[in-house]
Amino acid sequence: MKGLMKIAMLSCKQSSILSEKQELVNLSIVESIKLKMHAKMCTASKSLSIDNKLIDQAVLKILEQRKEQNMSLTAAQREKILQALR
């Protein structure tokens, strides 16, 4: 049973990778179960997951605010930046 648990348990790094993958695509059933098992048993990864979600939400909020405030560059500003880079 110990060997089976060792196979089933993810490391924190593996858990982090699956957590990020989950944001982009659907996980397989096995991946999803492993991730949930790890999250239940590892407080460090649970905290990291919460922190990442907060950061994602904060970035999305900033992007939405910029969109609402029409904070994009004008064509003249864009050209000025491009000239400075040349």
Ligand SMILES: [Zn+2]
């Ligand atoms: Zn962990």
